[in-house]
Amino acid sequence: MSSLLDALAATVGPTQVLTDGDLASWEQDWRKRYRGKALAVVRPGTTDEVAAVVRACAAHGTALVPQGGNTGLVGGSVPDASGTQVLLSLTRLNRVRGLDAANLTVTVDAGCILQTVQETAAAAGLLFPLSLAAEGSCTVGGNLASNAGGTQVLRYGNARELCLGLEVVTAQGEVWDGLAGLRKDNTGYDLRDLFIGSEGTLGIITAATLKLYPAPAAVMTALASVPSMAEAVALLQLAQARLGPGLTGFEVMNGFSMSLVRKHFPQLRQPLPPAEWMVLLEQSDTEGEAHARHLFEGLLEAALEAGIITDAAVAESIEQSHAMWHLRESIPLAQAEEGLNIKHDIALPVSRIPAFVGETDERLASLWPGLRLVNFGHLGDGNLHYNVQAPEGHSAADFLRDHEHAINTVVYDAVGAHGGSFSAEHGIGALKRDELVRRKSPVALQLMRAVKRALDPAGLMNPGRLL
């Protein structure tokens, strides 16, 4: 292998080929569920260097694992334990190539931090709406490779819908320049969307042209208590009808998830008393705060009168708005404080969510008495983080070891029965490969494998992930 390492050092410079020392920040995933061993960590600085690295690895039959900010949740971007895979870190490709205000686009290297893109847009009075918990450290390349979701999908779509064009290094080490700032382009197969969401298994995304939007004049936030998931869905319908595209966020949280926040973060003020369910609504307005408030209060009054909600609080300031979002974002942390848990990142047709939750809550409670559900998520997108915590007083580690597989089966079977997906926004990676094979139709798997063989016949692009 030393001839490969020499070739890599000659390509990117010897200081950018790491083989010694503590490589844990590249070899271990963020959740510390996967820890591998890389042949080397290689850090190219340009697209051409990425292409040269891919060609060198291809010539040596060596597999490549691309990695951005290493914030993925499914073990998709760390090497396996064999010590034979090259970890290709894209973080040195971090240039903003250019912003085009009249075209509402920005072109960036794949290694740009998401927050950098948001700030670049904001500095031009524009909005890049992709927003998620890891935005301070995740990269655009990773966001696109995993088709990231987040909190504003309801209005702006996933990472896929926010991307107009890509630059990709193919498995053969060639550069496809598909960067384009075009809203319409019907010249052949949609290669862009094939690479988006392919988790590094078809090629390496090195740059992207992304959509921007005019920044809203005002953003308002509210919390509302609802008696059941059915009313949460009714509130969503009412909000969509009254606010139209102004509704940019619609999050739901069950009472238990809020109680965990209360328990572990008692310093956080909760504007509403405990309730069965709570909804966080966000509205973005092009006119201004007075107009936004008028619309928002009208919506909440109508919902109160119709008996859909039982209580509501509208943020009176940016600080109050941030505090409401902070409550929502504290759920995963509160849950971690409570102990290990089983995460389910699922999507369902919105119309099926009340039935799914009712049936599945009941089935889990009957099979595992005392089991606790931390159910929250992006209801506007039909995306729930339907997480399972061990019964109070049980060892979380023992409970997971003994029951995780059976609980996953109950949850994913119910998801499938309601026409849903077992991976909404986190992807497949290494974590859900078995589920993919088990739950995707044979025809879909066959089509995917044909595409994989066609674009990566040697199977060197992120092997062991996704397919």
Added chain:
Amino acid sequence: MSSLLDALAATVGPTQVLTDGDLASWEQDWRKRYRGKALAVVRPGTTDEVAAVVRACAAHGTALVPQGGNTGLVGGSVPDASGTQVLLSLTRLNRVRGLDAANLTVTVDAGCILQTVQETAAAAGLLFPLSLAAEGSCTVGGNLASNAGGTQVLRYGNARELCLGLEVVTAQGEVWDGLAGLRKDNTGYDLRDLFIGSEGTLGIITAATLKLYPAPAAVMTALASVPSMAEAVALLQLAQARLGPGLTGFEVMNGFSMSLVRKHFPQLRQPLPPAEWMVLLEQSDTEGEAHARHLFEGLLEAALEAGIITDAAVAESIEQSHAMWHLRESIPLAQAEEGLNIKHDIALPVSRIPAFVGETDERLASLWPGLRLVNFGHLGDGNLHYNVQAPEGHSAADFLRDHEHAINTVVYDAVGAHGGSFSAEHGIGALKRDELVRRKSPVALQLMRAVKRALDPAGLMNPGRLL
């Protein structure tokens, strides 16, 4: 071949296999530029019948040409002249399978007429926003196979962005059930978007789940005169900033295109005097007409004050609004009255359009004195129909015969130099295959051919189109 015809008759019934009589409505395209000869026109009535037809053709090594409403503009859905291709008509698959109001989705067979989908949504108080001239006869399957655009892409995206899931018969005659009403689903490669826009060359779309939106409470239309394309772009930016997602249409028309409407349709009232350029704006509002009018008039006053527009008229009624759209939609008809012309369906970054138009107008005028430009289109999407009419008094047929190729070269070279696309919303079909090979990068072509070989190794799906 009689054994294939027997097999087809056994599959779909003998009355649905047409070999005699006048088959022109299937064998000839809408623009009458392509006239082929089918081995047979086959009209399956179910997805399973489509799959059986594909398997029968595969067993006989016979090529298939899928067809919906046969309204395509690039010769993508009529058979070639060989008499060996089976024309697969999808129009009998015309069931609305179901509308889910809470999930804002509708699932329809591929042969449903676009207008039927619009009406189905409207009957539920909802909107299916795909809208284009052929909506009364084109089908959803064709819209998706060609990734159709239209007049509301600015706000709602192309057909691709309006589709959540597909049912497809593969080249092997298997059924992929990818129908899903999910906003988030990261379980493997994006097969949906691979089939969308593939023009029937990878498989046959038999059904789709489409996105719906709450119907707007008011829709308003205005015409404005602008001195140049630069001001048209400035007006677009102002309108996007002030109306945000309320801006649902932004069309531009040059003075000559409006003069052709005036000449050939003098009975149509033009609310504004002739101008160098005219813009048609459409606003959709979730609150109501008073609010919409307030916003719209504020925008136009600001634009007048800033010197961006020189004149404007806001429609005072639905009838006036329709009359404004009718003027815009009469351009292609007026142009046809004026004689044959060379159509260019191009897309550019919006920011590059003023420079492109300035340079290309001048270059064409210097090379072909007297040449007339009918330039109009969806400026909000960067999509121009930059059409060329022979100089006044010249034979249009002679002019096209002698100069079409050279004019295309000038136009498409300029489009490429400005980072644009030579096919924005009409696709490739048979018409632009040579341009695809000439203008797409070798890496992109190689990737597309690999995908084609992977999914249709026998090359029987709409051969001779796209690739």
